[in-house]
Amino acid sequence: MDIHTENGRVNYLKRFFSMREFGVLIALIILCVLLAIASPYFLKVTNLFNVLRQLSLITILAVGQCLIIILGRLDLSIGTVMCLMGVIAAQLSLLGMPAIVILVVVLLCGMGMGAVNGVLVTKFGVNAFIVTLGTQYIARSLALLITGGMPTKFSNGLNMLGSGYVGPVPISVIVMAGVIAVGAVITKKTLIGRNIFIVGSNEKAAKLSGIRSSRLVFFSFVFMGFLCGIAGIILAGTLKSADPTSGLGYELEAIAAVIIGGTSLTGGRGTILGVVIGAALMGVLKNGFVLLGITAYWQTFVLGAVIIAAVLIDSLKNRNDA
Amino acid sequence: MTHEDLIVNENIVLRMESVHKKFPGVKALDEIDFDLREGEIHALVGENGAGKSTLMNILSGVYPYDSGKMILYEKEVSFRDAHEALENGISMIHQELALAPLVSVAENIFIGRLEKSKFGFVNLKRVSAECKALLEKFDIYDIDPNEEVGRLSVSQMQLIEIVKAISRNNKILIMDEPTAALSQVETNKLLERICRMRDEGYSIVYISHRLDEIMKVADRVTVLRDGKLIKTEQINNITVHEIVSLMVGRLFEETFSRESVSTEEAVLEAREIGSCKIHDVTFELKRGEVLGVTGLVGSGRSELLETLFGKYPIEHGDLRVRGEKVKITSPNDAITVGIGLVPEGRKIQGLYLIRTVKENISSVRLQKSNFFVNETGEKESVLDMIARLNVKTPSIDQEVNYLSGGNQQKTIIARWLLNNPDILLLDEPTHGVDVGAKQEIYQIIDTLAREGVSIILVSSELPEILMVCDRVIVMHDYTINCILPKEDLTQEIIMQHASNLEGGASSLS
Numbered sequence: 118m119d120i121h122t123e124n125g126r127v128n129y130l131k132r133f134f135s136m137r138e139f140g141v142l143i144a145l146i147i148l149c150v151l152l153a154i155a156s157p158y159f160l161k162v163t164n165l166f167n168v169l170r171q172l173s174l175i176t177i178l179a180v181g182q183c184l185i186i187i188l189g190r191l192d193l194s195i196g197t198v199m200c201l202m203g204v205i206a207a208q209l210s211l212l213g214m215p216a217i218v219i220l221v222v223v224l225l226c227g228m229g230m231g232a233v234n235g236v237l238v239t240k241f242g243v244n245a246f247i248v249t250l251g252t253q254y255i256a257r258s259l260a261l262l263i264t265g266g267m268p269t270k271f272s273n274g275l276n277m278l279g280s281g282y283v284g285p286v287p288i289s290v291i292v293m294a295g296v297i298a299v300g301a302v303i304t305k306k307t308l309i310g311r312n313i314f315i316v317g318s319n320e321k322a323a324k325l326s327g328i329r330s331s332r333l334v335f336f337s338f339v340f341m342g343f344l345c346g347i348a349g350i351i352l353a354g355t356l357k358s359a360d361p362t363s364g365l366g367y368e369l370e371a372i373a374a375v376i377i378g379g380t381s382l383t384g385g386r387g388t389i390l391g392v393v394i395g396a397a398l399m400g401v402l403k404n405g406f407v408l409l410g411i412t413a414y415w416q417t418f419v420l421g422a423v424i425i426a427a428v429l430i431d432s433l434k435n436r437n438d439a
Numbered sequence: 440m441t442h443e444d445l446i447v448n449e450n451i452v453l454r455m456e457s458v459h460k461k462f463p464g465v466k467a468l469d470e471i472d473f474d475l476r477e478g479e480i481h482a483l484v485g486e487n488g489a490g491k492s493t494l495m496n497i498l499s500g501v502y503p504y505d506s507g508k509m510i511l512y513e514k515e516v517s518f519r520d521a522h523e524a525l526e527n528g529i530s531m532i533h534q535e536l537a538l539a540p541l542v543s544v545a546e547n548i549f550i551g552r553l554e555k556s557k558f559g560f561v562n563l564k565r566v567s568a569e570c571k572a573l574l575e576k577f578d579i580y581d582i583d584p585n586e587e588v589g590r591l592s593v594s595q596m597q598l599i600e601i602v603k604a605i606s607r608n609n610k611i612l613i614m615d616e617p618t619a620a621l622s623q624v625e626t627n628k629l630l631e632r633i634c635r636m637r638d639e640g641y642s643i644v645y646i647s648h649r650l651d652e653i654m655k656v657a658d659r660v661t662v663l664r665d666g667k668l669i670k671t672e673q674i675n676n677i678t679v680h681e682i683v684s685l686m687v688g689r690l691f692e693e694t695f696s697r698e699s700v701s702t703e704e705a706v707l708e709a710r711e712i713g714s715c716k717i718h719d720v721t722f723e724l725k726r727g728e729v730l731g732v733t734g735l736v737g738s739g740r741s742e743l744l745e746t747l748f749g750k751y752p753i754e755h756g757d758l759r760v761r762g763e764k765v766k767i768t769s770p771n772d773a774i775t776v777g778i779g780l781v782p783e784g785r786k787i788q789g790l791y792l793i794r795t796v797k798e799n800i801s802s803v804r805l806q807k808s809n810f811f812v813n814e815t816g817e818k819e820s821v822l823d824m825i826a827r828l829n830v831k832t833p834s835i836d837q838e839v840n841y842l843s844g845g846n847q848q849k850t851i852i853a854r855w856l857l858n859n860p861d862i863l864l865l866d867e868p869t870h871g872v873d874v875g876a877k878q879e880i881y882q883i884i885d886t887l888a889r890e891g892v893s894i895i896l897v898s899s900e901l902p903e904i905l906m907v908c909d910r911v912i913v914m915h916d917y918t919i920n921c922i923l924p925k926e927d928l929t930q931e932i933i934m935q936h937a938s939n940l941e942g943g944a945s946s947l948s
Binding site (some may be wrong): 306307308309311312314315318319321322323324325326327328329381385386 | 748750770771774780782787788789790791792793794798802803805806808809810811812854
């Protein structure tokens with residue numbers, strides 16, 4: 118496992134190849150090349166931005182999920198909370214509130230939902246899987262209660278976040294890029310990020326180093342809620358309508374993107390770069406099925422296979438290390 | 440004591456002939472010839488990474504070997520897995536206890552081969568009775584077969600591990616550091632049992648860092664170094680000194696000695712402090728002093744340190760640091776007043792195994808930084824610390840997982856030194872660390888004391904306590920039994936106080 122040699126350049130090259138994200142990146146590149154050959158439409162700018170727009174929601178959610186998974190937890194509520202946030206945004210728009218108020222209220226609501234998860238997990242020590250399964254049901258119920266089960270029109274200017282463009286670039290893609298940047302800075306440059314990895318790899322030892330692990334877990338859930346708020350507005354904005362039954366399965370797709378990107382489900386390991394590559398692989402795969410006109414029923418089959426393959430490669434690698 | 444006369448039978452039960460094993464990137468076993476006779480204790484020694492674990496994993500079927508021969512009862516064998524080795528008469532007793540804590544003693548012993556009735560049900564009453572008989576065969580009367588294993592003491596668990604291994608009627612046992620978690624009294628008891636088993640015809644491969652134990656019980660000793668077999672010798676024909684020299688590959692300064700640099704200034708004063716774990720603890724720690732803490736397993740040694748460090752909040756009593764009254768209710772409080780803890784069980788409580796050496800060392804110091812981490816400053820201070828403590832690692836970006844035990848321990852010590860502690864609490868810092876690294880750790884302790892750091896050292900190894908410490912606290916029943924000055928102190932005196940003058944009657948408490 119020694120990746121360091123006297124020669125600095127070999128060192129970096131070797132390091133690059135031994136990165137956990139490397140295999141997935143190669144898979145992504147190969148897939149893109151194959152698609153570019155198979156379909157002349159794939160490399161068109163409009164299509165590429167379309168792909169990015171479609172994967173923006175998953176990526177935004179996956180960045181937050183990544184932090185939570187590195188901490189050794191899991192958040193199953195995010196798809197539904199995102200939906201609930203879209204519903205709240207649409208309801209506020211019906212009341213004629215200005216965009217900035219809607220934005221602030223929705224983000225605060227998202228953070229509030231995250232805080233509920235965070236408190237239950239840290240203060241009461243309930244397993245995060247169970248807590249967020251519970252809040253998932255509760256959030257769904259709230260969305261249905263608020264709307265009476267019917268989709269609500271989202272007519273505020275804020276819907277630009279989901280449907281607007283700057284030149285050829287969808288605004289949702291710009292937002293996604295911002296979230297990725299924030300995630301990358303948090304994990305790479307800040308004390309919070311350092312502590313997240315440390316707590317994720319050994320919580321007992323972290324406590325004995327004077328790190329307050331529960332604060333970090335709480336923070337990560339609140340940050341996740343914040344991202345759900347952003348994603349909710351984008352989701353409702355895309356269709357200019359909030360459907361209280363939407364958002365199902367997004368939490369699992371976000372987890373899939375995180376895992377494909379090489380983040381360890383047991384915590385302590387993972388990168389935002391990996392998340393981006395994982396989400397991109399999933400997005401390109403979906404686009405390929407559309408372009409090649411293959412039935413969507415095969416899409417989930419292949420996605421499942423990719424997830425298993427990614428984890429399999431990882432565990433084989435680990436076995437060799439041992 | 441000699442065992443020469445006890446070996447009536449020189450039948451070889453297990454033999455390895457030029458066994459070879461290669462790992463990608465890891466030291467191999469190189470042409471190993473090893474044999475085990477009927478009714479003998481064959482000790483296996485070597486520094487960490489010398490190949491002991493590889494050899495024993497091959498013997499017990501965990502790894503296959505690349506080339507060579509393994510002959511068991513005159514038959515050439517090659518195990519596919521540990522199960523096959525078990526079936527062929529080789530039982531392994533692991534260092535990490537592999538018991539299921541929430542399950543009864545009886546079920547643990549018979550795990551994997553519980554007899555089932557016609558309908559597939561297990562008759563737990565019968566299992567429990569069988570277990571009782573088995574325990575009594577080994578003179579164990581104080582363990583209830585129906586007790587949950589998680590409620591037993593570590594030493595009792597170790598006994599259960601051994602009983603479990605023997606219960607299969609396997610005559611070949613491989614023991615990996617069976618006394619690592621035991622106190623002196625418990626160790627002696629266990630060693631007696633092991634000797635008795637040898638006399639009953641069991642063949643035992645005995646792996647230990649504790650050479651004094653090996654001198655006491657082994658018939659032969661094999662020294663490994665860098666994957667090679669250096670020497671196999673009758674124990675009567677070799678001294679501890681010679682063994683150590685063979686292990687490290689050079690002549691070795693056997694003992695360590697240091698002079699007290701303790702001052703009169705009290706850095707830490709505890710007056711009748713208590714937590715949920717310990718009670719009525721009163722002592723003083725001077726600047727530059729190395730204060731030893733020892734006692735039997737379950738006497739509250741680790742708990743004393745953990746209380747001082749705030750893992751168990753101090754509920755009553757008076758604690759002063761540098762003369763000022765302090766309230767310590769969390770590790771953070773302790774760190775703030777300049778206390779550091781190198782905890783027991785470095786892999787469980789100390790290391791971030793899958794993170795880098797750099798992250799492991801900087802983790803405490805970093806908490807003082809602002810929102811953003813100053814990476815250049817961090818790198819410099821970590822490199823500086825690595826040089827100071829002689830941590831051997833290919834780079835600071837190496838996962839700490841891949842370091843040897845001694846270097847891992849130094850990594851944790853470095854973590855605290857970076858924070859400039861006034862008081863350093865060390866809990867079994869030389870556990871599972873090879874001889875060379877041990878000496879280095881003693882040296883670090885001495886240097887720190889000279890620099891004015893006060894140290895509390897918990898250790899179950901009395902020679903270590905006697906070599907390194909200025910005064911010794913002996914714990915009993917979660918409080919201080921007595922504090923002994925270094926002058927004229929012997930292991931016997933400490934043991935008497937540790938067992939509270941009852942002559943070791945409470946060894947399994």
